[in-house]
Every structure is written in C-alpha cells, then in structure tokens.
Amino acid sequence: MFARSCSRLVASKTAVPLTSYLARTARPYSSASSTYEHILTETPRPGVGLITLNRPKALNALSSPLFKELNDALSKYDEDKDIGAIIITGSEKAFAAGADIKEMAPLTFAQAYNNNFIAPWSHLANAIRTPVIAAVSGYALGGGCELALMCDILYCSTNANFGQPEIKLGTIPGAGGSQRLTRAVGKSKAMELILTGDMFSGKQAGEWGVAAKVVDGGKEQLLEEALKTAEKIAGYSRVAVVAGKEVVNKSQELALREGVEYERRMFHGLFGSQDQKIGMTAFAEKKKPEWSNE
Ligand code: CAA
Numbered sequence: 001m002f003a004r005s006c007s008r009l010v011a012s013k014t015a016v017p018l019t020s021y022l023a024r025t026a027r028p029y030s031s032a033s034s035t036y037e038h039i040l041t042e043t044p045r046p047g048v049g050l051i052t053l054n055r056p057k058a059l060n061a062l063s064s065p066l067f068k069e070l071n072d073a074l075s076k077y078d079e080d081k082d083i084g085a086i087i088i089t090g091s092e093k094a095f096a097a098g099a100d101i102k103e104m105a106p107l108t109f110a111q112a113y114n115n116n117f118i119a120p121w122s123h124l125a126n127a128i129r130t131p132v133i134a135a136v137s138g139y140a141l142g143g144g145c146e147l148a149l150m151c152d153i154l155y156c157s158t159n160a161n162f163g164q165p166e167i168k169l170g171t172i173p174g175a176g177g178s179q180r181l182t183r184a185v186g187k188s189k190a191m192e193l194i195l196t197g198d199m200f201s202g203k204q205a206g207e208w209g210v211a212a213k214v215v216d217g218g219k220e221q222l223l224e225e226a227l228k229t230a231e232k233i234a235g236y237s238r239v240a241v242v243a244g245k246e247v248v249n250k251s252q253e254l255a256l257r258e259g260v261e262y263e264r265r266m267f268h269g270l271f272g273s274q275d276q277k278i279g280m281t282a283f284a285e286k287k288k289p290e291w292s293n294e
Pocket of ligand 1 (some may be wrong): 057058059061062097098099100101102118139141142143144146165166169172173174175177
C-alpha cells in the first residue's frame with residue numbers, strides 16, 4: 001500500500017515542497033517529508049516516489065551527507081514494490097549547483113583516493129533498477145549536471161542552465177560527466193563544453209538530445225510533466241519496465257550485435273513472465289491488463 005511506502009520514508013513533517021501544487025494535485029498520495037535533513041521525499045501520485053533536493057542556501061550543492069540521504073531514499077523506493085518510478089528534482093533556481101566545493105576544497109589526493117570520494121554517487125546508475133526521471137529547473141552544474149545525466153530520463157525547463165564548469169576550479173568532472181555528456185552530445189561538443197566550462201540552456205539540452213522534454217514554464221509545469229510520465233511508467237508491468245530499462249542501458253555498453261542479442265534474450269525471457277500473458281491476453285480480449293508484476 002502507498003500508506004506503507006509513505007510511512008517507511010516519513011517520520012515527521014518538515015518543509016513541504018511545492019505545497020500549493022501538491023495540495024491541488026496530489027492530496028491522496030502526497031505525504032511530505034521525512035527524517036532527512038537535505039532532501040524531501042513524498043509519493044505524490046500512485047506508484048511515484050518524488051525526491052526533492054533541499055539545500056536551498058547552497059543551491060542544492062551535493063555534499064556527502066546529502067548524497068548519503070539521496071542514496072538511502074533511492075534504495076528505499078527501489079525496494080518498495082508499490083513504487084514503479086522515481087523523480088529527482090530541485091528548486092526553481094537550482095537542480096544542483098554541483099558537488100560541494102567547500103567540502104572538496106581542502107581534500108588531499110590521499111583523502112580523495114583512499115576514501116574513493118564521489119564513488120557512492122554511482123549508486124543511482126549502478127544499483128537502482130526502478131526508472132528515475134530528473135526534473136531539472138535552474139542550475140544543473142558540475143555534479144548537478146552529472147546527477148541529471150545519470151537519471152534514465154531527463155526533463156528540464158527552458159530556464160535550465162546545464163554545464164560542467166569544473167575547469168574553472170582547476171579540475172575536471174568527477175561523476176561521469178566526461179563520459180555521459182560525450183555519449184549524449186558527441187565528442188566535439190562535449191570537449192568544447194568541458195574545456196570551456198560554458199553553460200548550455202534547457203532549450204539546447206532538448207535540441208542536443210540531452211533532455212527528452214523541455215517544458216516552457218516554471219517548476220510546477222515541469223514537475224507536472226515528469227509526474228505524468230512517471231505515473232504512466234509506474235502503471236505498466238514492473239517486470240517489463242525493469243527489463244526495458246536494462247536493455248536500453250546495455251546499448252550504452254555493448255556493441256550493436258551483442259546488444260541486439262542481449263535484447264532478444266531478455267525478450268525471450270519475458271515469455272516466462274505472467275505479465276506477458278496478462279498483457280497479450282488483455283489485448284486480444286479488448287480488456288485493460290491488470291498487471292501482476294511477476
Ligand atoms: N558548492 C558549495 N556551495 C555552493 C555551490 C557549490 N557547488 N554553488 C553555490 N554554492 C553556495 C554559494 O557559495 C553561496 O553560499 P553563501 O551564500 O554562503 O556565499 C550560495 O550557494 C549561493 O550561491 P551564489 O551566491 O554564488 O549564487 P549566484 O546566483 O550568484 O550564482 C552559480 C549561482 C552561478 C550557480 C554559482 O553559485 C556557482 O558558480 N556555483 C558553483 C558551480 C560549480 O562550479 N559547480 C561545479 C562544482 S565541482 C563538481 O561538481 C565536481 C564534480 O564533477 C563532482
């Protein structure tokens with residue numbers, strides 16, 4: 001039940017993000033937020049877990065404590081059978097302005113290397129099987145851009161400002177930006193962006209294929225689009241959705257022939273699922289499928 005998923009994540013109420021918006025659209029499911037200090041969690045729609053980065057004074061700079069909470073919330077939603085899609089968002093002004101520069105500034109090589117600094121950020125890309133949508137308004141810089149690129153689907157507002165400005169700090173991207181941005185926009189453009197530190201707009205993110213959708217409006221409109229998509233995904237068979245995510249991700253790592261074979265094996269495997277029978281029988285009988293998620 002959603003109540004169960006909410007109560008697992010929610011202990012006491014703190015600030016309610018998007019209060020008026022959620023009050024209007026999501027009262028039955030919304031239950032803000034949480035034992036967390038730097039993020040807010042809620043379930044505003046059936047099957048949808050919403051995580052809001054919430055360090056407004058630092059423009060949601062991604063400190064280690066924030067990331068620990070984010071990973072914890074992601075894991076809890078991922079384990080929750082009632083959650084079929086997750087959204088990560090920030091504020092109107094900032095999705096996230098990067099890794100926390102003040103935390104990083106004094107680190108020595110030995111501290112960074114021995115503690116494998118930034119490695120826990122890969123939890124989202126490496127371990128979370130539930131689809132994750134980034135809803136980006138405002139700044140998504142450095143690690144903020146990288147976090148958005150790690151998500152499975154990226155929606156942004158026209159006002160979004162993406163960039164990898166690490167070069168201006170005497171360093172380089174450290175959370176996959178040089179790899180994921182290059183795959184998204186191609187080598188020459190990625191090289192230009194990473195070596196100049198220049199920002200690019202939400203509109204450009206849409207034109208270059210970084211964003212799946214660019215929403216002309218504020219945070220409310222952006223979140224509404226993300227919620228609609230998340231709810232739609234959460235309404236499908238979980239087993240098929242997880243398989244769909246897995247095969248698309250494989251396309252980033254495998255050669256075409258291996259990727260196509262991998263997809264075919266997964267496709268074959270789904271004939272062993274109950275939901276393949278449920279889905280195809282429902283189509284033939286002109287009924288709405290009632291997924292078993294098995
Ligand atoms: N880390 C820590 N604090 C940050 C921060 C960051 N990445 N970004 C912003 N802040 C803090 C500012 O220090 C400021 O705090 P104080 O009020 O205590 O001074 C507060 O957030 C508001 O910021 P500004 O006053 O600078 O706001 P602005 O509207 O004038 O400018 C901005 C906004 C252009 C985003 C500017 O804050 C900025 O350039 N931020 C840094 C962006 C950046 O370089 N990100 C990359 C970080 S490195 C990285 O991410 C490495 C990696 O690959 C993992």
